[in-house]
Amino acid sequence: xxxxxxxxxxxxxxxxxxxxxxxxxxxxxxxxxxxxxxxxxxxxxxxxxxxxxxxxxxxxxxxxxxxxxxxxxxxxxxxxxxxxxxxxxxxxxxxxxx
Numbered sequence: 001x002x003x004x005x006x007x008x009x010x011x012x013x014x015x016x017x018x019x020x021x022x023x024x025x026x027x028x029x030x031x032x033x034x035x036x037x038x039x040x041x042x043x044x045x046x047x048x049x050x051x052x053x054x055x056x057x058x059x060x061x062x063x064x065x066x067x068x069x070x071x072x073x074x075x076x077x078x079x080x081x082x083x084x085x086x087x088x089x090x091x092x093x094x095x096x097x098x
Contacts (some may be wrong), residue, residue: 001084011035016071018044023051024096025087030057041069052090 006021008014011032018026026044030037044053055067056097058076067073071093072086 001087003087006022010033015040015043018051019047023048023073024094025090026051026053027087028053028055028070029032030055030059030062038066038069043067054090055088 006017006023008017011034014026016027026041028037028041037057038085041053041055044051052072054069054072055062055070056074056076062073062074071090074083074086
């Protein structure tokens with residue numbers, strides 16, 4: 001889809017890259033080593049409140065309060081079309097052209 005993508009292996013690495021790089025959208029897992037997606041999303045929103053965050057999880061029941069810092073949530077296993085549609089929707093809602 002011609003998106004420029006940066007990846008991180010740990011939450012700390014992701015936060016460090018997020019702090020210094022221009023970012024339009026974050027794809028974030030709920031369950032991560034050393035942290036969880038809600039904690040990372042909260043830190044990211046404090047740094048850059050306008051950046052959209054899409055959280056994923058394979059956990060069947062993610063608590064609603066764990067989604068409070070994200071702009072959208074999808075269960076893992078969705079088709080690429082569903083994921084790309086959600087990415088486009090979030091970028092358009094932020095004023096970024098997708």
